[in-house]
Amino acid sequence: MTVLAKPASESRTTMTQLIFPEDANFHGTMFGGKVMEYMDKTAAIASMRHARIPVVTASTDSIDFIGPIRVGDVIEIVAFVAWSHNSSMEVYVKVQTEHVYTGERTTVVTAFFTFVGLDPSGKPTRVPDILPETDEEKSLHASAPKRYEQRKQRKRDRQKD
Template sequence: MTQLIFPEDANIHGTMFGGKVMEYMDKTAAISSMRHARIPVVTASTDSIDFIGPIRVGDAIEIVSFVTWTHNSSMEVYVKVQSENVYSGEKTTVVTAFFTFVGLDPSGKPTRVPPVMPETDEEKSLHASAPSRYEQRRQRKRDRQNNA
C-alpha cells in the first residue's frame, strides 16, 4: 500500500497520527494473511509496534507485509512502513510490527492455515525466530487471563 500524507492525517506537530499508520498496517497485514491462506481472517493481536522515526506531511509511505510463520490456525505477519521524501527520493524505515491473524472456516471458527515457505534471507530469518515470538505471545495471553 502506498499513501501520500496530507495535513488531515497529521497531528499538531505535522507528523502522521500513529493510529492512522496502524490502521493501514492492519489492512495490509490482513491482505497478506488472506492471500496466504485464501480464507477469511481476523486480527488476533499486534505486538512490537515500533515507531522508529516520524512521517511528515507531504511524505509518501509504503507499507509492505508478509506472513512469516504459521501455527495451526494462526499466522504471524511482519509489517514494515517506509517513509519517502518524494522530492529527494530518500526512503527511511519508520515503523515495524508483528500482527497475528487467525484463519476462519465458513462458520467463523478457527481453521488450519497452510505453512510458510520462506524464500528471501529476511523471510528465512524472521521465520526462524517466529517460534520464540509465538511463545512470548502465548505467555502474555496466559498472564492476562490470570490477571482478569
C-alpha cells in the first residue's frame, strides 16, 4: 500500500477554552492534568486528520509548564503532526494564554505526543509522511528523529527494570 506524504498544515488543530473555577486548583491556576487532557484530545484530532484512521496515544514527553494558566484566562491549544515514522506520528502541542482585550498571547505549555495509527483490526499500520512548510514545522521535523531515538532508548531502558 502506498501512503503519500501530506503537509503538516492539514493536521493543524486548534481548541479554545475559557478557564473556570472548576478547572483550577486552590492556587487559582488550572490543574495540570486538565491541561494535559485538552492537549491529548487536540493532538488526537490532529493525528486522525493526518492519517484519516483511528489512532491511540503511545507516549507523551517533554511536557513543559512554562507559565501559569489562571481562572478567567482564555487558552488556545494548537497541535499538528510534526513527523511520522511507519505507524507513529509525533504531534507537537503548544498552549497559549490569550488576553482577549489586547490580543497578547503567551506560550505557557509545550509538549510532544506520539500517536500510532491503527488498521481495522486494531494493529499498527503505516501513516503518511509529513511535508513541513513553515519554519516552525521544518525545525521540529528536522529535530524529530533525535527525539524518536530518545523515546526508543527510554522504552528499552524501562524494559530492563
